[in-house]
Amino acid sequence: MPTTPPRFRLSTSPEIALSAAGGLSLLLLASLVLGKIGAAWLPGAGALLTLSAATAIVLALLRLPRVSRIAQVFLAGAFLATLIVALALPKALPAMQAALLQGTAFSAFLTALGLIRAPVRRSSLIARAAEGLFAHSARARVFAVSLGAQGISVLFNIGTIGMISDIARNHDAARKAAGKRGIDSRAMTLAALRGTLLMTVWSPIGLGFAIVTSAIPTLDPVRFFALAFGIVAVLSLAAAGLDAAATPVPPGPRPQDPAPEGAGRALALVLAAIAGLIALTLAAHRLLDVSFLIAACLVLPLLAALWPRLEPGLRSPGPEGALTRLSAASEGMATESTIFLAAAVIGAAVAAAAQAAGIDALIAGGQLPALGVILACLVLIPAVGAVMIPHTIVMIMAASLFGAGPVGTDHPYALGLALLFAWALAIAASPISAMSIITGRELGVTPQRVTFALNLRFTLGLMAAAALVVGLVYALD
Template identity: 30%
Template sequence: MTRTEIRAALATLAIIVVINGAVAWAVFRWPWATDAAGAALLLYLALEWPSISRGGRKMATAALAAALAALVLLPQAVPVLRHGLAEAAFIVGLFTTLGMLRDSAQSSRLIRRCGEQMVRQRPGRRYAALSLGSHLISLVLNFGVLALLGVMVAKGNTLSAANGDEIVKGIRKRRMMTAVMRGFAMMTVWSPLAVSFTVIEQAVPGLVWWRLLPLQVTLSLILMGWGWALDRMDFPPHTRRLPHHPHRTDFRPILSLTALVAAIVAGAVAMAEVLDARLVVGAMIVVPPSAAIWLYRQQSGPPRPRAALTARLFLRRLGVSLPNFRSEVAMLGGAMFLGVVVAAFVAPEDMARAIALIPLPPIALAVLIAWGVMAAAHAGISQLVTVTLAGSALGSLAQAGISPQVMASGLLGAWALSICTTPVGAAVMSVARVAEVPVKVVSRTWNRRFVLVGALLLAVWMVILSLVL
């Protein structure tokens, strides 16, 4: 084996230790499990440091600076650093576990058939089809949906398909790429498999996920409906420049994918109930075997050779994909660690006193916190950091009569909307790269109105919830 292969193998083993350590702590509460997961995470970052992106290195450096400041200034620094490392390992474990599902999805003919059905829709239906399809596929592909559908859009949106009309080609590109991006972003409003759901479940005290879920599904439909309405306002049917080409939709692959996603989520819920653990812990246990079974179904031949081939493919893909998550691991893990450590400098009682001095109703403060998450994301500060920091204030708002469901709903909505506008976000950068346009075009020109009006809708939603709950 070459030095590169040895490094990749060690990095893969390190992430597997991170995942298993995080699950072992969540289920059995073994103290050594979090320490093992944290040590494995540090080893992974050390091994992959030369290849981590500039943004990932900046976040990891900020986390290191926070750790040094804690050692100097906090009287009980070691427990804080251990807790921060444990939380970072858990969020990295969740993200990389979901990546296993993405590996199996990317080679699935079912995913390709779903994508093709969405891209081939007529203009009036295409936005809705791509938005809903992206929303559904992102449950299993996560960020991978942007590359999958984005590439399909780019390949299908040729100059010849637009009858040589550059304006038509540009309009199609904008409409289809914003549909894919917004569909993915709104998935984070409600999905138990999303990183946002995990972080907010930890940050908001007294939150009951099964009460929150129907509220969030409704909110995601509202925001996706606004995206569709905005698309119709910007590009009304009477401006169509090309004749209509009918396409007959085959709903079978879409229904099959829906059943697959439902089975995975149901398995995660059942596992969480059996173990009396958080929903995301159930997901971390259920997703790897689900990914292996999905990969098995893609192979052919007798059962025993088929299983052996599946095992080889699964392990080979892990050896490639887990080291390739290096930049995302640095960003996610570093942001989570940074948020936990910085929050330790702010005493909850001090935050409560500061909030009490603000002459605004509690629901207005809750809305401002949600908008603050969006503003910080637009300035390049990760939602992981701001939501974790906001945790000190959320307990005070709960004591003032704001339901945990209201606060969690607002934060999840703000997180999702900010995905579409933050210029340093992975979603915006991925869409800009595939669409071959500057990042500012995606975050400002394409999505500014969607996010600004979405923020107002979110505020109204939070006020209504506060009156009902």
């Protein structure tokens, strides 16, 4: 009997979708990086940038059925915002085009970040480095984990929290089984959370840093990185010291676990890799005259390709190719890439509307004091996160609105620091942030308890310290 042919379905199979995502991601990265690097001398560089933006849109639409609901809403909002600007503020369309290209760079950067996260997740070198942080007595251990987690999280990001928590539980069980004093795994998990949060303020391959340095034209990214790193170093030492001092130490001998074999060398190698990554990003930024964001899009895939060669145990036994890894990285960061692409466009639309309403004139005329605007960003962005509204779009709106205006022009470093601290504080204050969710899961409590109880003192203390630092930099800016 003849059979009825199957009906055509619009949705592709996962294998085809992954392959298409990988190919488009490769085209996105290549056209964006080549277009930016060759802007001054390469004929057709502008066409390459247009191609990268078009590719980012196609990629976002292809992944639309598989991203989160909030990402779908953001993308629809970006199309609506573009339509409204085209009808009501056509003079702002060039700014919208620039925002689309900026969102394209965010999307490419997140794919590049996904590439390096794949080998890092499987790295035994990083696991051994983290193990070495526990070879101390109770208070020194809190101090070491607080600072060490900050370095490791540059590469491992939110995965650092779960890894430190697992190691702490394993050490606690082993010590108790041997009749020794246990380890406070909750304190270790919170120390890892705080180190990871502080990393987001200064890491030049972090999303917050990318948003700020892209939005404030008068900001020198290299000087800003040095300033942010120095300030966070001082605050980190103070915070880790306070955490260590508050750690109860029972009477009696204070035993410590010996460091696992090779842990010290592993930690040194990981820190060297991080320093090398930062140095290469700085060099690419200076030598190629591109933004940190574009420099990272070039350096991160290079490090991702080199890492398995530096650590042979990471080499896949199967025929895993570069395009397959790129497909997986693209798919793993699909939701974040869609959100940042859309948020850049929405932020530009809000900035255009605010500028049309005369906000720049109010700031320039003194009716809205610049310091008040800067401190308002520091407080309001975390407040948005605390009420479980995604803070990403508010951060990008604030950066778009004030970065190129009078505030960013006159006080770039104060505004940049306020936005970066606000980014970290919003993550700490939001019960729906990945860090709060992971920490809650590791501690067996709700993310709300992590945010509004266990980590509240740290968040408020960091906000107060950030306000003082921003005020000082504003006075000197």
